[in-house]
Amino acid sequence: MPDQKSMRPTAIAAAASIVIVGGGLSGTLCALHILAARPDLQVRIVERNDRLGPGVAYGACSDGHLLNVPVSRLDIRTSISFEAWLTHKTSLHPDLAEALGESGGQLGDAFVPRRLFGAYLEEQIEHLIASNKLIWKRGEAIAFLDPPKRGVLLADGREIAAGAVILALGNLPPKSPVRDDSGLEDLGGFIPDPWATGALAGIQASEPILFVGTGLTMVDVALALNAQGHSGDMTATSRRGLLPTRHAFGGQWPPFLPSLLPMSPATLLRAVRRETEQALRDGVPWQRVIDAIRPFVARIWRSWSRPERRSFLRHLRPRWDVVRHRMAPRIADVIDALVTEGRLNVVSGRLARYRQAGREIAIDIVGKDGEQQTVHAHHVINCTGPRSDFGSVGTPLIVDARRRKLIHPDALGLGIETENCAVVSAGGVPSNWLFAVGSLTRPAWWEITAAPEITAQVLDLAASLTATPLETSSLADRFQDLGAGI
């Protein structure tokens, strides 16, 4: 893997015009930081949905959906921080009461509703739109323009030409939990994407539900159903049946990885076990040990060979996901209560067979020991999380990018190859006009999900595109400065 410094795209001249595809957090941050550095640039953002800023994470949510990081960790380096914005918005203070009660009155430590972060992002971007510094092109980008033009074609036929294109496409809908041709999708009651508008609308309060997946998506959907008075049985299933863990307040743990770098996945696992046991003996929450790893995740990932990455994905990822993607304490309380009351049952195993049985779907789940359990549900909800296999997704823009050989889907099915945000072509060459930020760049970073990492990435790209200097030369260093989304 080339050194970060040498990968810096020095060849990129400041582009006079930029089009950003996607107006969630990643696209919004690109617009904010590029225009903060170079207000003279012509920047346009293409977004197909009717809100610019919140995206799925901070838009498609109710009051009960909380941010899974405390307020102070959501610093996106704009002129007003989220914490300061919340402090000044006195009309929102009643919404904060519960969160402040839990955090002992400390706003920086509070887990507040996600929709507030969405409103904050929306307000930041509205200023740019209102002042005509940023133009919102409403529509879906479906293809790239034919060379020598650069830019994108919208579904309604408009051509948006620009010197540089940034893909901020965000999370794709989930992949089928079974083989694509198996027919589960055709059964009445299967919900392929819980984030699709109105996906949960047809569910009656007493109907039994099966969630495929036991991670944060399942938690979100169970909370939403619970909040709308659902009383039917809920079952959640995944291979290992692991639920996300909960956040804990207090304590500190020193960085323990630097002296061990570079390290194999097995060495990492041993070190984490050792430190966790020591932390527990010292009365420090184990969560602080995981937090101490986070700033080094990008470096560790980049140092691993493909077999090491594959080994991590196969053996350690399920465990990593649940200790890393944690629930806010109030959310964990609700989930614990649902489990204790027997309203949410967690089953480990694989989906073996399913069949329509009248109005229900009957699903056979086979555990590790070979034991089979049949769950009857009116609705089977796909909570397996966003798909990332860009080599096969059928969204028009990605299909066109593959056809033009503009992208190189990675071998592990995590996203597309990039070098410092420059999209690498099928032929292995980093582009000097096509860039990407956010989850589709996971092959280069592994952890590029949470707001702090995306912020670090966007700051780097914005500096390159606007030819403005950065304080440090390494993006991995900046991940560390930001505490990488703890």
Ligand SMILES: Cc1cc2nc3c(=O)[nH]c(=O)nc-3n(C[C@H](O)[C@H](O)[C@H](O)COP(=O)(O)OP(=O)(O)OC[C@H]3O[C@@H](n4cnc5c(N)ncnc54)[C@H](O)[C@@H]3O)c2cc1C
């Ligand atoms: C439910 C949920 C909760 C989360 N909670 C947290 C949290 O608490 N804290 C945290 O740090 N992170 C959280 N995350 C992680 C989250 O993914 C990132 O923080 C961030 O929101 C990702 O933003 P994005 O802009 O990359 O993607 P998205 O929010 O998915 O936005 C992408 C946008 O691009 C648009 N788009 C895509 N393709 C096209 C096209 N061809 N043409 C036009 N428009 C297009 C989409 O309409 C969408 O609006 C959460 C994620 C989810 C899904």
